[in-house]
Amino acid sequence: MTEIFVGDSESIDSALKRFNKRVQAEGVLTDARRHEYYEKPSERRKKKEAARKRKMRKAERRQEQRTQRGYAR
Secondary structure (H helix, E strand, O other), rough: OOOOOOOOOOOOOHHHHHHHHHHHHHHHHOOOOOHOOOHHHHHHHHHHHHHHHHHHHHHHHHHHHHHOOOOOO
């Protein structure tokens, strides 16, 4: 469980900001979303493959734009 200690002269806004940063760093929300409902292993594989394809298409588009502009490596 994530917890922070609020100082005597610390404002609630700054304490809330620290809390949100800590929650983000620990990955609490992403873990909660992942466990929100059961996902079959086959569905997980399909999502992973779709993400891989999206990433490859994006990289190809970027590479194509670089070659058109003359930034090819």
